[in-house]
Amino acid sequence: MLKLLTSSQIREADAYTIANKPIQSLDLMENASRAFVELFMEDFSDRTLSISVYCGTGNNGGDGLAIARILHKEGYERIKVIIARFSEKSSLDFNINLDRLKSLDLEVKEIYRAADAGPENADIIIDALLGSGLNKPLDGEWKDLVLWLNTLDGAKVAVDIPSGFKAEGAVGRTDAVFRADLAITFQRARLNFLLPDSSPYLKYFEVADIGLDEAFMQDGEGPYYLLSEDDIRDRLRARLPFSHKGSYGHALLVAGAPETMGAALLCSKACLYTGAGLTSACIPAEGLNALNAAMPEVMAVVREGNRLPASLQWGKYQSAGIGPGLGTGDKSLHVLKDTLKNFAKPIVIDADGLNLISSNYELMQLVPEFSVLTPHVKEFDRLFGEHTSWWERLETGIDRAVTLGCTIVLKNRYTIIFTPEGRCLFNPTGTPAMATGGMGDVLTGMIVSFVAQGYTPEDAAIMGVYLHGIAGESVQGYVVPPSRLIEALPEVILRYL
Numbered sequence: 001m002l003k004l005l006t007s008s009q010i011r012e013a014d015a016y017t018i019a020n021k022p023i024q025s026l027d028l029m030e031n032a033s034r035a036f037v038e039l040f041m042e043d044f045s046d047r048t049l050s051i052s053v054y055c056g057t058g059n060n061g062g063d064g065l066a067i068a069r070i071l072h073k074e075g076y077e078r079i080k081v082i083i084a085r086f087s088e089k090s091s092l093d094f095n096i097n098l099d100r101l102k103s104l105d106l107e108v109k110e111i112y113r114a115a116d117a118g119p120e121n122a123d124i125i126i127d128a129l130l131g132s133g134l135n136k137p138l139d140g141e142w143k144d145l146v147l148w149l150n151t152l153d154g155a156k157v158a159v160d161i162p163s164g165f166k167a168e169g170a171v172g173r174t175d176a177v178f179r180a181d182l183a184i185t186f187q188r189a190r191l192n193f194l195l196p197d198s199s200p201y202l203k204y205f206e207v208a209d210i211g212l213d214e215a216f217m218q219d220g221e222g223p224y225y226l227l228s229e230d231d232i233r234d235r236l237r238a239r240l241p242f243s244h245k246g247s248y249g250h251a252l253l254v255a256g257a258p259e260t261m262g263a264a265l266l267c268s269k270a271c272l273y274t275g276a277g278l279t280s281a282c283i284p285a286e287g288l289n290a291l292n293a294a295m296p297e298v299m300a301v302v303r304e305g306n307r308l309p310a311s312l313q314w315g316k317y318q319s320a321g322i323g324p325g326l327g328t329g330d331k332s333l334h335v336l337k338d339t340l341k342n343f344a345k346p347i348v349i350d351a352d353g354l355n356l357i358s359s360n361y362e363l364m365q366l367v368p369e370f371s372v373l374t375p376h377v378k379e380f381d382r383l384f385g386e387h388t389s390w391w392e393r394l395e396t397g398i399d400r401a402v403t404l405g406c407t408i409v410l411k412n413r414y415t416i417i418f419t420p421e422g423r424c425l426f427n428p429t430g431t432p433a434m435a436t437g438g439m440g441d442v443l444t445g446m447i448v449s450f451v452a453q454g455y456t457p458e459d460a461a462i463m464g465v466y467l468h469g470i471a472g473e474s475v476q477g478y479v480v481p482p483s484r485l486i487e488a489l490p491e492v493i494l495r496y497l
């Protein structure tokens with residue numbers, strides 16, 4: 001798990017690295033600029049493209065000057081540098097890099113007002129105006145310059161952070177932020193890059209390693225982490241030679257209604273394909289033929305109306321999940337109450353299970369400790385109240401996971417897992433091709449399956465979310481039909497042993 005840092009922590013890591021490694025601040029700027037250019041060249045390899053680099057006079061601007069110099073050395077032929085002298089101050093490393101640049105045959109223009117910029121028709125605009133030193137919203141000449149840059153046609157690439165964008169904290173809608181197609185940031189993804197509130201300002205980001213001290217960063221305070229492949233390798237256990245179906249647990253999925261049996265089929269199938277020893281689906285009688293026809297491996301526990309069968313032996317299941325396609329009427333409410341009262345172990349609650357709790361919040365008291373709640377953003381807000389920014393949702397998620405003693409999985413491009421100890425884990429895997437109905441049902445089945453196999457609910461959530469995304473990435477195409485993702489699971493999981 002990679003620790004994610006705030007801007008001030010990154011600054012501390014800069015300072016620590018300079019103090020403890022044989023490296024000066026100027027070298028760090030050179031590292032950053034080289035690392036930027038390496039990634040930039042992968043995206044824009046054509047040396048004949050015209051590039052305008054807009055620089056402030058702090059260290060972000062210093063990076064811009066060094067980047068222009070390195071691009072020139074790499075053979076880019078049409079580079080122009082524009083320095084925004086809107087502040088009387090300039091950093092030492094900026095000044096040194098300006099001297100270095102002056103020895104080259106490059107066009108350098110200094111402007112004192114935004115109105116003096118232009119004309120501009122470069123193929124690529126590089127924004128090195130302001131980076132992590134931002135301490136207030138852009139105004140005056142800075143704002144005017146950024147507003148004008150945003151009207152230009154060229155591809156827009158930000159150095160470290162789009163100028164005016166806050167790396168962390170709530171971001172409201174504003175015009176005064178550079179709108180980047182790509183940001184190449186340093187060492188760690190910025191927290192706000194991982195939240196949908198960044199989408200008006202940033203399409204993609206890449207992370208360049210500039211050699212900051214990893215151990216120092218990893219030891220930093222704070223709850224934010226980025227999941228990585230190692231987190232799955234460390235957890236996933238091989239199936240042993242003398243193991244049998246009883247070794248991998250019996251999972252129960254309470255799901256489906258006559259009109260939404262598909263959700264029950266998807267979560268049951270995902271549970272089976274993730275490796276549970278036995279999977280049972282508790283479904284309405286109307287769905288029995290569909291289940292038997294679609295999945296001979298899955299057993300049925302048939303509900304009549306709102307009644308769970310008297311023969312249901314709750315104790316024989318190692319894990320349970322409830323919610324996909326369940327419906328939100330009185331019958332479903334009854335089924336949810338019965339399940340929460342009778343199943344004594346942690347339970348995975350999704351979709352209508354969560355919607356029912358939102359409108360009957362007293363039911364939350366019945367949710368066993370260490371359960372897993374898997375809301376998408378609307379379900380999250382229904383459960384915990386409306387939010388005006390994703391940053392607020394982070395704060396709420398951490399708080400509720402701790403107070404409820406549950407794992408909360410807030411689903412999105414970068415799904416966020418809030419753990420009962422108050423950690424906040426971002427998942428990097430997955431693709432927009434997964435944005436289609438039924439995808440969440442699959443995730444529920446996977447998590448229930450891992451719990452049945454003996455993983456803790458928190459580990460099951462981590463493994464489920466990460467592998468769900470990898471399986472989605474493994475299916476090629478414009479959209480990933482959830483059934484296709486499920487079929488990829490056994491092979492995808494095996495890769496992590």
Ligand SMILES: NC(=O)C1=CN([C@@H]2O[C@H](COP(=O)(O)OP(=O)(O)OC[C@H]3O[C@@H](n4cnc5c(N)ncnc54)[C@H](O)[C@@H]3O)[C@@H](O)[C@H]2O)[C@@H](O)CC1
Pocket residue numbers: 011014025028029030032056057058059060061063087091129130131132133134135136137138139142159160161186210
């Ligand atoms: N050793 C380091 O600290 C490294 C820093 N690097 C670069 O340095 C950047 C940070 O540099 P700085 O700390 O000099 O800061 P910036 O270059 O981001 O900003 C310069 C100055 O502008 C002022 N300012 C902040 N918000 C403003 C606003 N809204 N309107 C007008 N002025 C404003 C502040 O006084 C700030 O110090 C990073 O984003 C990164 O690009 C990299 O070179 C890597 C190494």
Ligand SMILES: Nc1ncnc2c1ncn2[C@@H]1O[C@H](COP(=O)(O)OP(=O)(O)O)[C@@H](O)[C@H]1O
Pocket residue numbers: 351375376411412413414415429430431432433434435436437438439440441442443468
């Ligand atoms: N743009 C995206 N990038 C990565 N994953 C995505 C994206 N859109 C959706 N997903 C994933 O697909 C799933 C959608 O879940 P959910 O909204 O509950 O779907 P449903 O209710 O239709 O089953 C989540 O796991 C989410 O992370």
Ligand SMILES: [K+]
Pocket residue numbers: 060127128129130131158159160161162163
């Ligand atoms: K910038």
